[in-house]
Amino acid sequence: MSEFQPLIDQLYREEILRARALTPQERLSAAFELAPFAHSMMYAGIHSQYPEADEGELLRLARERIAKVRRCNEWKIFRPVGVPR
Amino acid sequence: MTDAEISRATLHAIIAGGVEYVLVGGLAVIAHTFPRTTMDVDFVVAIPMSSIERIAQHFPPTFHLDPQPQMEILTGTYRWIADVEGSTFRVEIFHLADDPHHQELFRRRVALFVPPMQETVFIPAAEDLVIQKLRWARNKDLDDARNLLAVQAAALDYAHIEHWCAQHGTLARLADVRASIPPDL
Numbered sequence: 646m647s648e649f650q651p652l653i654d655q656l657y658r659e660e661i662l663r664a665r666a667l668t669p670q671e672r673l674s675a676a677f678e679l680a681p682f683a684h685s686m687m688y689a690g691i692h693s694q695y696p697e698a699d700e701g702e703l704l705r706l707a708r709e710r711i712a713k714v715r716r717c718n719e720w721k722i723f724r725p726v727g728v729p730r
Numbered sequence: 731m732t733d734a735e736i737s738r739a740t741l742h743a744i745i746a747g748g749v750e751y752v753l754v755g756g757l758a759v760i761a762h763t764f765p766r767t768t769m770d771v772d773f774v775v776a777i778p779m780s781s782i783e784r785i786a787q788h789f790p791p792t793f794h795l796d797p798q799p800q801m802e803i804l805t806g807t808y809r810w811i812a813d814v815e816g817s818t819f820r821v822e823i824f825h826l827a828d829d830p831h832h833q834e835l836f837r838r839r840v841a842l843f844v845p846p847m848q849e850t851v852f853i854p855a856a857e858d859l860v861i862q863k864l865r866w867a868r869n870k871d872l873d874d875a876r877n878l879l880a881v882q883a884a885a886l887d888y889a890h891i892e893h894w895c896a897q898h899g900t901l902a903r904l905a906d907v908r909a910s911i912p913p914d915l
Contacts, residue, residue: 654912661880661915664764669842669853673757675765677734677846683767684818704816711769711818718868723800723809 731792733819734846737771740812740821741849743788750776752839752852754862755822761842762856763877770819774836776826782810785823793821804865805829831861831894856882857890864900864907872907880911 647653664672684707691706692698698706731739737757744751752758756768777784779799786795792815799808805827812821826836835858843850854862856878863875879886895901 657880658912658915660764661877664877664881667764669761670845672760672763672765673844674846676757676760676767677732677737679765679767680733680819704818707818715769718870721803722866722868723802725798726801726808727798 731790731814731817733768733771733817736814736817736819736821738847738849739790739793740771740773740823741847741851743785744773744775745849746788747777747784749785750836752836752854754824754835754854754859758853759859759863759874759878761844761853762859763874763881770822772822772824774824774826774832776836779808779825782823786812792816799825805832807832831858831865831897834858834894835862856885857887858894860886860891860904861894861898861900864895864903865898867900867903872903875904876907876910879908880915883915 667675687707687710688703691703691710695702695706741751741753751773753772754774755770755772756766757771760766760768775785782795782799786793789795789812793812794815795810795812797810799810801808802824807827807829808825810823812823814820826832835854838855838858839852840855841850842853860875860878863871863878891904892901895904
């Protein structure tokens with residue numbers, strides 16, 4: 646067990662107790678509010694790597710980055726197929 | 731379009747097509763756990779495989795549906811993907827398969843008003859998300875299962891979860907995830 650396990654458990658406990666205090670509607674509203682901030686952080690990271698990139702190039706690079714994550718998540722799980730009759 | 735607008739437009743297309751559905755994936759987990767980001771909106775729809783156009787015809791013109799579906803290898807479930815112009819957020823539409831637990835998840839879905847989508851939306855019961863996540867068992871699925879079990883705790887029907895985990899051979903996985911939750915939660 647990690648020497649940090651008691652701290653990890655305490656942080657997790659606090660996270661779960663905060664979650665229990667929210668309604669499902671509050672959780673989903675907060676998630677959608679979080680999305681633009683998360684996107685802006687990702688775009689800021691890409692922009693720092695590619696300072697010359699314009700808006701279209703930033704979107705292309707963001708899509709490329711997310712596609713890598715999706716490929717990793719879906720590896721050996723999904724495969725293309727035709728529509729069965 | 732924002733992620734909420736994409737989710738709402740997808741839901742409206744499904745409703746306009748007269749199709750029964752359940753919202754799954756990250757957004758459904760969020761409703762039962764806590765706010766986090768997700769990269770897509772996922773719906774399971776009850777339509778014949780050849781009828782995806784019933785939904786797609788109601789998509790906004792900025793939605794681009796890949797006509798070639800993909801198959802999820804574990805249960806044989808089919809999925810279509812739509813990309814949205816100007817966004818990295820995407821739409822995933824899953825065909826409701828004959829898989830017994832998929833049918834059960836659909837039967838037990840619950841209605842929930844979602845303010846950002848300005849609609850009442852059907853989502854799976856928390857127990858069925860736990861069962862599903864334990865079956866997929868990627869790292870992120872096991873994290874979701876743990877969070878669902880920890881947040882919902884006493885509200886869960888454990889007999890239901892254990893019944894389906896026994897069917898799927900995932901009882902040991904369930905025990906491992908439960909053992910990873912601090913005991914005083």
